[in-house]
Amino acid sequence: MNSRPARQCIADAVVESNVSVCQGHWRFVLRADRFPECLPGQFINILCRDRATEDETPDGPARLSGPFLRRPFSIAELRRQGQTTWMDIIHHLIGPGTAWLAARRPGDRVNILGPLGRPFNVDPATRRAVLVAGGIGIPPLLWLARTLTEAGVSPLLLYGVRSASVLPLAIDRQAVHRGRSLAPTQSVIELRRFGVPALLCTDDGSLGWAGLVTEALAGLWEERAPDSGTCVYTCGPEAMMGGVAQTCAARGVPCQACLERVMGCGLGTCQSCVVKVRDPGAPAGWRYGLCCTDGPVFDAQSVIW
Ligand SMILES: Cc1cc2nc3c(=O)[nH]c(=O)nc-3n(C[C@H](O)[C@H](O)[C@H](O)COP(=O)(O)OP(=O)(O)OC[C@H]3O[C@@H](n4cnc5c(N)ncnc54)[C@H](O)[C@@H]3O)c2cc1C
Ligand code: FES
Incomplete structure (x- = not known):
């Protein structure tokens, strides 16, 4: 459970179930084929809109059915059988992306990118x-x-x-x-x-x-x-x-x-997800790390809280 799995994919996953679990919170299960190896702490970036309804019209560009940028979500449970992977996502409805997710029904398709980020590390000495x-x-x-x-x-x-x-x-x-x-x-x-x-x-x-x-x-x-x-x-x-x-x-x-940050890309490109981390080698003793690629899991003592 120590090193970050290397492969990522973009896939159309199928919603198997989607239920309200308490006030403002939903849990849904996604089924994906050939989803790469991943570990607890990693996340997926979900496109919270339906691209199929967004074809350009003669009058100009189509209106998007949800937010332009993908939204990051941790994997709450993962099961595999053969080439098939089931992933549970639990989310709190706070804006347009999570509202779109809450409205998904079994059989709907959801486009995912992942797995992303660094997982938790389990030292062999941990008991x-x-x-x-x-x-x-x-x-x-x-x-x-x-x-x-x-x-x-x-x-x-x-x-x-x-x-x-x-x-x-x-x-x-x-x-x-x-x-x-x-x-x-x-x-x-x-x-x-x-x-x-x-x-x-x-x-x-x-x-x-x-x-x-x-x-x-x-x-x-x-x-x-x-x-x-x-x-x-x-x-x-x-x-x-x-x-x-x-x-x-x-x-x-x-x-x-x-850690959580508002993320633009999830891939280390946009620099929107900075975290202040200690770095004795840096002139000020600290530097910015990126939550999406250096994290989201950090050694808690390295973070400047
Ligand atoms: C690595 C990672 C894993 C995550 N895992 C989960 C998860 O398992 N379940 C879950 O419910 N949420 C999770 N989140 C947060 C989730 O990504 C946001 O709630 C989601 O993007 C909100 O999208 P929205 O379009 O519904 O709301 P938006 O309109 O994007 O946001 C609504 C409000 O919440 C604020 N906000 C959005 N994202 C964050 C954030 N990351 N931190 C602080 N404030 C934020 C916005 O600034 C805005 O004020 C995770 C975030 C990260 C970075
Ligand atoms: S989300 Fe773009 S660099 Fe981290």
Whole structure:
């Protein structure tokens, strides 16, 4: 799981299913033929419009049926059988691209480019993993959780959302502790199959641990210091990831963060996705990295938060 797979493709994928999973969030499954090898943390760039309806007319250029630029999305789960690949995408509806995606129906075609970016790195010395997700940062960590268990690493998911109404996963609510219990349980149904425990946190206390996921991580490690061989993987709001990086630095625990930027090309060309990273060799001690090609996964201690 260490190096970035080299091949990319542009493909017309078929929508297998598309369902609303909670307020403002959708999960759809794409089926693609001969999709290249890829790893958790990588993303695809989706053309969120229908090119078939955009032929030029005698009166001039056609109106686009959606945004001109592709939109980046993490792969939340990936399965393969023979030459066929199924990919799950979970998204939050915030603008024209995600509105177009939410309106897709089974059988529709969606043009994708990928896989793009650098995946998470799993060091062979890693024995335990803590996955810290916030909001719509959950998708890449779901696929990573399964991949880690298959590699013999024991993951624990800490997942924070504002409120239970915007939690885009199927939850066994009977299994969730309420209030201030930091005991993880098998509450996330799709992870239960792989034996991955989870601690759910809500800012408003409507489900699970009442408080920020960053406080839950610090609290867990106050109760019991992290074992050697622990690695943290995080994805979510930038302030959350910065807090996770700080807690990890204080404990000497390695941490990888999957960042988001507004992306134009996803291919390292347009320079729209810069991230400030430490570089002792640079005159100012830092330089700009590109989220799309140097990331989206970065060593959290290299990022200037
Ligand atoms: C590597 C990567 C992986 C991503 N994975 C997912 C995912 O799995 N699920 C998901 O829901 N979203 C994901 N995103 C974010 C997703 O790409 C945007 O939400 C999407 O492009 C919005 O498109 P839109 O046309 O609906 O809205 P737009 O009109 O493009 O955006 C609406 C508003 O959101 C802001 N915005 C758009 N993109 C971003 C961004 N990346 N960071 C901060 N603000 C932004 C815009 O500035 C604007 O204010 C990912 C982004 C990156 C870079
Ligand atoms: S999105 Fe164009 S350079 Fe990163």
